[in-house]
Amino acid sequence: xxxxxxxxxxxxxxxxxxxxxxxxxxxxxxxxxxxxxxxxxxxxxxxxxxxxxxxxxxxxxxxxxxxxxxxxxxxxxxxxxxxxxxxxxxxxxxxxxxxxxxxxxxxxxxxxxxxxxxxxxxxxxxxxxxxxxxxxxxxxxxxxxxxxxxxxxxxxxxxxxxxxxxxxxxxxxxxxxxxxxxx
Amino acid sequence: xxxxxxxxxxxxxxxxxxxxxxxxxxxxxxxxxxxxxxxxxxxxxxxxxxxxxxxxxxxxxxxxxxxxxxxxxxxxxxxxxxxxxxxxxxxxxxxxxxxxxxxxxxxxxxxxxxxxxxxxxxxxxxxxxxxxxxxxxxxxxxxxxxxxxxxxxxxxxxxxxxxxxxxxxxxxxxxxxxxxxxxxxxxxxxxx
Numbered sequence: 551x552x553x554x555x556x557x558x559x560x561x562x563x564x565x566x567x568x569x570x571x572x573x574x575x576x577x578x579x580x581x582x583x584x585x586x587x588x589x590x591x592x593x594x595x596x597x598x599x600x601x602x603x604x605x606x607x608x609x610x611x612x613x614x615x616x617x618x619x620x621x622x623x624x625x626x627x628x629x630x631x632x633x634x635x636x637x638x639x640x641x642x643x644x645x646x647x648x649x650x651x652x653x654x655x656x657x658x659x660x661x662x663x664x665x666x667x668x669x670x671x672x673x674x675x676x677x678x679x680x681x682x683x684x685x686x687x688x689x690x691x692x693x694x695x696x697x698x699x700x701x702x703x704x705x706x707x708x709x710x711x712x713x714x715x716x717x718x719x720x721x722x723x724x725x726x727x728x729x730x731x732x733x
Numbered sequence: 734x735x736x737x738x739x740x741x742x743x744x745x746x747x748x749x750x751x752x753x754x755x756x757x758x759x760x761x762x763x764x765x766x767x768x769x770x771x772x773x774x775x776x777x778x779x780x781x782x783x784x785x786x787x788x789x790x791x792x793x794x795x796x797x798x799x800x801x802x803x804x805x806x807x808x809x810x811x812x813x814x815x816x817x818x819x820x821x822x823x824x825x826x827x828x829x830x831x832x833x834x835x836x837x838x839x840x841x842x843x844x845x846x847x848x849x850x851x852x853x854x855x856x857x858x859x860x861x862x863x864x865x866x867x868x869x870x871x872x873x874x875x876x877x878x879x880x881x882x883x884x885x886x887x888x889x890x891x892x893x894x895x896x897x898x899x900x901x902x903x904x905x906x907x908x909x910x911x912x913x914x915x916x917x918x919x920x921x922x923x924x925x
Contacts, residue, residue, distance in 0.1 A: 565758045577751040584749075597754055602765045605758075607834045624833050627840045634844070665745055672746070682921065685837050691746040693739065704836025706923030721742050 567608040571621045572601070578692055579604075579625055585676045585688055586629035587636075596632050603628045615701060622689060622702045630681035644680045647687075647716040675720065686713045783817045799876055805869030812861030819857040838922050845915050853908035855901055866893065 583597040607624045615623075633644075672691075676684055682703060689699045700710045756764070787810050794806035832840060873886055 568758065568761065572756075576754065577749075578747075580751045580754065581746065581749060594754075598756075598764060599768065601754065601756060601761060602768050603833050605761045606765060611834065620834055623835065623837060623840075626837045627833050627835070630837065630841060631844070668742075668745060669749065672742070681841060682837060682918070691743055693743055693747065702837060704838035705921050709921045709923065 564605065564608040564611075567611055567617070568605040571604060571608075571617060575618070575621050579621075581692075582625050582629060582688055585673065585684065586632055588673075588677060592636070596629070599632070600625050600628045616698075618694075619698055619701050622685075622692075622694070626681075626685040626688070626702065630685070633681055633684075645678055646680050647683045647713055647720065650675065650678065650716075650720060672721075683713065686710065687717050690714055690717055779820065780817055783813050787813055799872055801868060801872030801875060805865050805872050807865075808868055809862060809865030812863075812865050815861040816858040838918055842915060842918050842922075845911050845918070849908050849911040849915065852904040852911070855904055859897060859900065 579600055580597060583593050583600060587593040587596045604621060604624050607620070611620055676687060679687065682705070685703050686699055686705070689702055694702070696707065696710050696714055699705070699714070700707050703710070705713070790806045790810050790813075794803055794810065797803050797806065832843065835843075870886065870890055874883060877883070877886070
């Protein structure tokens with residue numbers, strides 16, 4: 551029952567969509583998995599789960615949105631479910647961007663020039679965020695524009711714009727190399 | 734396919750070294766089947782627990798000669814069976830391939846709604862056990878009418894009632910919390 555039901559009938563287009571998505575977005579999916587899971591072993595499992603979900607999802611992909619939007623939706627939904635499953639008891643301790651922006655910066659004024667340290671801080675920030683805010687910041691970091699972030703997340707344009715504004719402020723706070731981050 | 738990074742932090746993010754997860758389509762298919770099996774085992778845990786409880790009650794059902802107590806155990810087994818059936822039908826998230834490509838807020842909202850409905854309507858898993866417990870209470874009082882035995886029975890039932898009240902309050906709190914998250918999410922979507 552389980553084994554056969556997992557494999558939909560439309561294999562060829564499903565496989566093709568998956569192959570295209572894996573070719574184009576494999577590194578982005580890996581970064582996304584890192585943003586949802588700190589433990590290396592669990593991260594490998596999560597990445598595998600994302601790839602499987604992606605392949606399965608292409609059985610119902612009707613191309614009403616771009617391949618990239620679909621890939622990010624699936625990946626973020628798997629990631630958010632993972633966070634909810636793994637951290638059910640401490641989900642309430644995650645903060646949104648507004649709360650994070652209001653937190654005092656322990657390294658205020660200190661320029662973080664080291665790339666590794668900057669990435670480490672960036673991951674620390676992302677790991678503290680609620681799933682939807684995590685979706686927004688990850689999409690932003692991947693260079694997705696505001697309109698497509700709205701399509702991926704389902705948030706209104708106004709809310710996406712507000713969140714991106716907050717993200718830029720937060721990022722500028724600890725990445726001050728040569729001044730604030732450009733738009 | 735990623736847009737050209739427009740600022741240093743996007744550049745830094747996108748230029749991280751990737752380990753690379755190379756899986757052929759056949760490998761993906763094989764792992765999908767394995768993954769489904771693993772999920773099946775994980776989901777089966779609560780049913781296994783219920784099956785153990787049913788076996789336990791079944792043992793007493795077959796070893797008790799008092800008709801009322803037998804009826805009580807029988808009702809408890811039926812109640813547990815009903816609760817598990819309800820959990821199977823309503824408690825499982827939708828098929829991943831059907832919902833996984835929806836917008837993240839909708840996906841999250843659906844999950845929150847499903848959980849809220851489950852925790853705000855408690856009678857599907859607390860209610861079915863009540864008839865069995867009541868019948869057993871009466872049966873036990875009839876079998877052991879001595880004052881000390883009745884006192885012990887009364888205390889036991891008080892504990893059960895307290896546990897019910899505790900679970901109801903806990904779930905109501907969880908439902909309120911979930912409703913708050915649902916409202917926040919709807920506001921972010923721009924829907925009333």
